Amino acid sequence: MxxxxxxxxxxxxxxxxxxxxxxxxxxxxxxGNALPHPDDASALQLNDGRYIVIKTDxxxxxxxxPRGMRHFQMGRKSxxxxxxxxxxxxxxxxxxxxxxxxxxxxxxxxVLELVEGVLSACSEYDLTFLGGDLGxxxxxxxxxxxxxxxxxxxxxxxASPGDVLVVTGPFGDTASALEILLKGKRAPxxxxxxxxxxxxxxxxxxxxxxxxxxxxxxxxxxxxxxGLAFTLHELARSSGVRLALSKVPVSSAAVEFAAIxxxxxxSLALYGGEEYELVLTVKPGALEEAKSAAERCGSCLIPIGVxxxxxxxxxxxxxxxRPVEAKGWEHFKR
Amino acid sequence: MxxxxxxxxxxxxxxxxxxxxxxxxxxxxxxGNALPHPDDASALQLNDGRYIVIKTDxxxxxxxxPRGMRHFQMGRKSxxxxxxxxxxxxxxxxxxxxxxxxxxxxxxxxVLELVEGVLSACSEYDLTFLGGDLGxxxxxxxxxxxxxxxxxxxxxxxASPGDVLVVTGPFGDTASALEILLKGKRAPxxxxxxxxxxxxxxxxxxxxxxxxxxxxxxxxxxxxxxGLAFTLHELARSSGVRLALSKVPVSSAAVEFAAIxxxxxxSLALYGGEEYELVLTVKPGALEEAKSAAERCGSCLIPIGVxxxxxxxxxxxxxxxRPVEAKGWEHFKR
Numbered sequence: 001m002x003x004x005x006x007x008x009x010x011x012x013x014x015x016x017x018x019x020x021x022x023x024x025x026x027x028x029x030x031x032g033n034a035l036p037h038p039d040d041a042s043a044l045q046l047n048d049g050r051y052i053v054i055k056t057d058x059x060x061x062x063x064x065x066p067r068g069m070r071h072f073q074m075g076r077k078s079x080x081x082x083x084x085x086x087x088x089x090x091x092x093x094x095x096x097x098x099x100x101x102x103x104x105x106x107x108x109x110x111v112l113e114l115v116e117g118v119l120s121a122c123s124e125y126d127l128t129f130l131g132g133d134l135g136x137x138x139x140x141x142x143x144x145x146x147x148x149x150x151x152x153x154x155x156x157x158x159a160s161p162g163d164v165l166v167v168t169g170p171f172g173d174t175a176s177a178l179e180i181l182l183k184g185k186r187a188p189x190x191x192x193x194x195x196x197x198x199x200x201x202x203x204x205x206x207x208x209x210x211x212x213x214x215x216x217x218x219x220x221x222x223x224x225x226x227g228l229a230f231t232l233h234e235l236a237r238s239s240g241v242r243l244a245l246s247k248v249p250v251s252s253a254a255v256e257f258a259a260i261x262x263x264x265x266x267s268l269a270l271y272g273g274e275e276y277e278l279v280l281t282v283k284p285g286a287l288e289e290a291k292s293a294a295e296r297c298g299s300c301l302i303p304i305g306v307x308x309x310x311x312x313x314x315x316x317x318x319x320x321x322r323p324v325e326a327k328g329w330e331h332f333k334r
Numbered sequence: 335m336x337x338x339x340x341x342x343x344x345x346x347x348x349x350x351x352x353x354x355x356x357x358x359x360x361x362x363x364x365x366g367n368a369l370p371h372p373d374d375a376s377a378l379q380l381n382d383g384r385y386i387v388i389k390t391d392x393x394x395x396x397x398x399x400p401r402g403m404r405h406f407q408m409g410r411k412s413x414x415x416x417x418x419x420x421x422x423x424x425x426x427x428x429x430x431x432x433x434x435x436x437x438x439x440x441x442x443x444x445v446l447e448l449v450e451g452v453l454s455a456c457s458e459y460d461l462t463f464l465g466g467d468l469g470x471x472x473x474x475x476x477x478x479x480x481x482x483x484x485x486x487x488x489x490x491x492x493a494s495p496g497d498v499l500v501v502t503g504p505f506g507d508t509a510s511a512l513e514i515l516l517k518g519k520r521a522p523x524x525x526x527x528x529x530x531x532x533x534x535x536x537x538x539x540x541x542x543x544x545x546x547x548x549x550x551x552x553x554x555x556x557x558x559x560x561g562l563a564f565t566l567h568e569l570a571r572s573s574g575v576r577l578a579l580s581k582v583p584v585s586s587a588a589v590e591f592a593a594i595x596x597x598x599x600x601s602l603a604l605y606g607g608e609e610y611e612l613v614l615t616v617k618p619g620a621l622e623e624a625k626s627a628a629e630r631c632g633s634c635l636i637p638i639g640v641x642x643x644x645x646x647x648x649x650x651x652x653x654x655x656r657p658v659e660a661k662g663w664e665h666f667k668r
Contacts, residue, residue, distance in 0.1 A: 004441060004442040004443070005438070005439055005440060005441055005442070006436050006437070006438050006439070006440045006441075006442065006445065006470070007438035007439065009442060011468055011469070011470070013442075014436070014442055014445060014468060015468055017442055017445075017446060018445070018446065018449050018465075018468075019465070021446050021449060021450070021453075022449075022453065022463070027453055027457070027463070028457070029453050029456040029457050029461065029462060029463040030462065030463050030464075030465075031462060032429070032462035033429070033462055033464050037465045042429070042431060042464035042465070044428060044429055044462070044481065046380065047382060048381060048382060052386060052481065054429075054431065054464065054479070054481060056431050056432065056433045056466045056467050056477070056479050057433065057467050058433035058434075058435065058467045058469045058477065060435065060469050060470065060471050062470075062471075062472075063469065063470050063471075064469075094378060095366070095367070095376070095378055095388075097376060097388065097390050097479075098390065099390045099391065099392035099433075099477035099478075099479075100392075101392065101394065101435070101471070101473070101475060101477075102340050102348070103340070104339070104340050104341035105339055105340070105341065106339060106340045107338060107339055107340075108338040108339070108340065108343060108347075108348055108351055109338070111340065111348060111351075111352070112351060112352065112355050115352050115355060115356075116355070119355075119356065119361055119363050122363040123361070123362070123363055127363065128363060128364065128365060128366035128367055128378070129356070129361070129363040129364050130364075130367055130376035130388065131352075131353070131364075131371045131376065132390045133390050133391050133392045133477070134345055134348060134349055134352075134392075135345070135392045135394050135397065135398075135475075136340070136345070136394065136396075136397050137394050137396075137397075137435070137471065137472070137473045137475060138396070138471070138472035138473050139435070139471045139472050139473065141435060141469075141471060143390070143392065143433035143435075143467070143477030143479075144433075145388070145390050145431075145479040147378065147386065147388060147481070
């Protein structure tokens with residue numbers, strides 16, 4: 001038997017093996033989840049027909065904290081990560097708890113700053129902080145757990161041909177920030193501050209996700225934290241459809257940063273990650289209703305294409321259609 | 335400012351600092367938890383008056399897996415740990431998810447064995463396995479997260495003078511097993527197998543905890559995974575009472591092991607840990623009702639003392655009363 005190591009097969013390869021194991025045994029233990037794997041979160045139906053929606057996401061400092069990120073920001077982000085996934089399912093986050101791993105050499109000051117960040121995010125998103133567990137580990141890490149409620153669920157798998165593909169904001173800021181932090185690229189102070197803020201202090205579109213779910217106009221939804229291109233491919237695969245983009249939603253800051261460095265702004269928008277927008281499909285004829293709901297939360301929806309029969313993700317530019325690569329950030333692989 | 339490191343103040347010291355931070359700010363973010371810190375788990379009340387009870391507990395291989403423990407057993411134990419805490423609150427566990435940290439050199443075979451252990455425990459306790467997150471870390475670890483439901487909650491803080499102190503089984507097997515594994519002590523094969531099983535394949539008293547909660551006979555409850563002595567002290571402190579023990583519930587295997595090595599069996603029972611019995615107080619006059627409920631689950635209750643006014647934990651032997659030390663296992667401290 002070939003010995004496969006985590007680093008050889010990557011995070012997604014390992015997750016695939018785990019679910020093959022579960023499915024191969026036709027294990028009854030996975031029944032009862034109203035949002036089965038793969039989706040952004042899991043859900044259990046309550047007696048009154050509503051759903052508890054739950055999510056765990058782990059933030060490991062060594063692999064997930066870009067250079068310069070403060071402990072406060074790490075704690076805050078561990079909450080935002082989960083809140084965004086719940087929002088994508090139309091669920092209102094209600095409470096947060098975490099298991100924290102702390103290296104024994106770590107100062108209590110750093111740990112308390114991290115907890116301050118968690119509390120700050122709980123305050124922003126109106127969550128009850130439930131505490132959790134604390135243990136010793138060689139990495140500083142926060143395994144966050146969030147519980148929320150939804151009247152109805154929006155799955156990844158509900159998109160149909162004819163739906164309109166929309167996003168809740170432009171992309172590219174975080175990829176530009178990572179070019180600065182990981183590759184040492186430069187930007188004027190104002191632009192640099194704006195870009196770094198996108199990675200250090202992200203926001204989850206909670207009110208918007210809940211409001212959109214309330215309309216019934218949305219057929220499928222996913223959070224974009226794995227990067228726009230990867231998210232589009234995952235949505236297309238889950239729904240068994242083809243996504244035809246008419247444009248890539250690039251932020252003005254990413255356009256400015258791309259122009260300075262002579263790099264394609266579209267790539268920054270498509271192949272980034274750690275960006276907490278929602279990618280949704282809206283039922284035919286319901287776009288205005290969805291847009292109105294977004295405006296009432298002080299947000300907007302950007303239509304970027306349509307859902308078609310078939311598979312894959314494509315973009316039409318200058319009359320020519322070309323495929324969008326399925327790239328995104330992945331753990332283990334180097 | 336003095337720089338306090340995690341290893342200097344210990345796990346409990348760090349947790350104390352965190353809750354001081356939360357309380358000092360009178361942070362509103364902790365409102366809404368029906369089982370406030372410190373208790374075995376957290377709870378949110380539902381519209382119909384019932385409770386969602388949630389718990390996170392982290393299993394880190396390097397610090398929590400004794401020598402010889404298999405990956406299957408680690409995965410299984412990460413579920414049992416949470417199930418026991420829910421059972422202590424009278425909640426029926428419903429679903430389990432986890433964030434797993436995996437070192438990049440790890441074989442996928444080991445990870446899959448660990449997941450098999452998780453699935454096996456989900457099957458034993460009739461839980462839905464919801465999957466979770468996977469990331470890279472230098473320690474193999476499972477941050478488990480469990481969701482359950484309860485009609486009513488049993489807190490740590492409900493004991494009153496006059497209540498009877500009971501446990502759901504005898505203690506000492508796991509401490510004996512740790513003497514074998516950590517200190518190389520010997521035992522005849524049959525005894526050794528029995529003792530090691532207690533640490534490798536523990537069981538949570540789920541049906542018993544739920545049945546006892548159903549009677550209304552129980553005034554307070556706590557899971558004993560931090561060790562019997564520590565649990566008794568914590569229960570006394572939380573309830574603001576004194577616990578007067580008339581006996582220490584020692585298992586026959588611990589008595590046998592203690593006799594072989596000339597060590598006090600009582601110490602094995604009091605100062606162990608990783609033992610998933612429940613420690614409860616039963617209202618005056620309700621002991622027979624509680625015992626009957628236990629018998630209907632094929633279990634039993636062992637009365638070990640009474641609740642009195644005052645504070646601390648004491649044991650009376652041969653007419654003389656002496657205090658029980660508040661010792662237990664703790665992370666970070668060496």
